[in-house]
Amino acid sequence: MASSAALSRTEKDRVEPREESGRRSRHSGGFERPPSRDFRLQELKARVVAALLQSGYAALDFIGCDVEANRVILYGTVPSYHMKQLAQVFVQRVDGVGRVENRLAVERRRPA
Numbered sequence: 001m002a003s004s005a006a007l008s009r010t011e012k013d014r015v016e017p018r019e020e021s022g023r024r025s026r027h028s029g030g031f032e033r034p035p036s037r038d039f040r041l042q043e044l045k046a047r048v049v050a051a052l053l054q055s056g057y058a059a060l061d062f063i064g065c066d067v068e069a070n071r072v073i074l075y076g077t078v079p080s081y082h083m084k085q086l087a088q089v090f091v092q093r094v095d096g097v098g099r100v101e102n103r104l105a106v107e108r109r110r111p112a
Contacts (some may be wrong), residue, residue: 045065047094072086072100074101076105077107080107
């Protein structure tokens, strides 16, 4: 067999597979697999939580959410109906959210 320096580029690829920025994989036929569904759901949930945290309203920092397909389910308690609506608006603005199911309960705190 000829030396590596004498081989053409095509022959080198057959002899020594190249790694191109970590995207080639022997197991996937040379192509990167698309992100799994679970990963996409986790990523959407992270974006929803970040939107609530970045809203500037402390009452929205403690809201929980679940994501199923492109549907987001909000749960927890907020102090007013206004906060319930605001939570829904902030979530609807997140890219990838299709439907918001707002299960937030309104609990007005009474002075002790």
